[in-house]
Amino acid sequence: MISALNRLVDLVEEHLDEEPDVQGLATACGTTQYHLRRMFSSLAGMPLSEYVRRRRMTVAAADVVRGDADLLSIAVRHGYGSGEAFGRAFRAVHGAGPSDVRRDGGPLRTQPRLRFRLTVEGSIPMDTRLINRPAFRLVGHAARVPLIHQGVNPHIQQHIASLPQEAHVRLKDLGDTEPAGLLQVSDDVDPEGIEGSELTYLHGVALGRDTPTPDDLDSIEVPDGTWAVFRTSGPHPQALQTTWAATATDWFPSNPWRLRRGPSIVAVLERADDFTTATCELWLPVEPA
Template sequence: MIASLNRVVDIVEQQLAHDPAAPVEVAALARELGTTEHHLRRMFSSLAAMPLAEYVRRRRMALAAAALVSADDDLLTVAVRHGYGSAEAFGRAFRSVHGAGAGDVRRDGGPLRTQPRIRFHLSVEGSTPMDTRIVDLPAVTLIGRAARVPLVHRGENEAIAAHTASIPREETVRLAGLNDVEPHGVLAVSDDLDPDRAEGTELTYLHGVAVAHPPLADGDTDSGWDRIAVPAGTWAVFRTDGPHPQALQEAWAATATSWFPSQPWRLRPGPEIVALQEYDAEAGTAVCELWLPVEAAPR
């Protein structure tokens, strides 16, 4: 996967040099590299700490800045050459990347926040083995209480915390009693995620459990739970045991930086699930399982 990501960067650079206005077709890139758009976007975003689209935008603006400083073309010509229909739209995009106006940069030569070309490297230390198993899971239904929340990369997600706090404890206990299949335990489910995992994009968060067959309430009426139907498929399950949520967050990051690049598996679309199995509030520790939907990567 590391070689594929570096090849993506090479192709992006070649395309920007040839025609900086042309859009980068991620689906076509994925097909050329023998992977899926979903996996390519997810791995790039995880390892580069920015979506692929954002990297392309920053690199395009780096080339635009060089054109402003070194050439005599007017702002509109530079804007059109780099894919913008007006000097105003170009100016807004330029300022959002560089923190300075295009006219100011042309006059003063800066300041600039130039995005360097990325190169990916795999550092295999092997000092922290990952407790992992591969599971073929039949179709299940995730039931519970769901809400739309923004994606937050660092720190507490206040929207998720507020949603979870709003669910009565007795409801969580009732849900736990309905869990009859893997993943076991009360689940934190993230679904309908932006492919690039861009900060601030919305996702569906469900606090609930997995069941083989959705239950009905008294009188054979619908129980009222929110539901996510999960088709049969293969999952990579990562077990964590330690300070919470640090151990879980570190394992989540390590799946992208260490596990996927060295394993014959790739991510497929589907919810990402955290199963809380044990929690010691006094010690601040927990035993969790992180479930990620995967498929065999072509050899």
């Protein structure tokens, strides 16, 4: 995977004036575009699309400052159909328009070319198990919420708080298969993990495929497949978010598995009354790499 990510960086450099063929590269590397984009955003700390934009504007800035071509020609050279579109992208990265930078020589914000390396220094063993699960169904109360990487998501908090206590009790009584207990389910997540992008959050439980689903509950059909299950314990949600990040930095690069499309699931096994600490299981859908 580290090699595939570095080949992706090379591909971006070779085609800064157009969209890189991520699907073609993923196929050549024996992986999927979905997994490649998810791993890139997790390890780089930004979506691939944002890295491409920053690198494109870094190179374009040199052309702007050099002043050997008009701004429209530079815009076209870097894949933009108009000076206005180029100007908006340029300002978003550098904080100033191309005309201002040409006049003043700055400000400029450079995005260095990325290079991925796998290190094992300071690694912490991860408590993981692999489970083959037949198809099942996730049922509960769903809402569309923005993706937030760090800290508590207030939109999810608000969604859960809006449910009456009897709804939680009802869900607990309904669940009849693994993952057990009340579940925090994230589905339809942007492959690049762009913060602020919308996802479907479901507060619910898992049912066997043959268990009837109440008509007044939302449901997500989950096909049969393999799941990597990571156990985490400590301050909540920090311990869970740290483990989630470590799946990209430590576990996937070191194991012959890759993410497949499907919901990610958090099962809360134990928690303090104020939810400041918790023991959880993070379920991620995987397939052989």
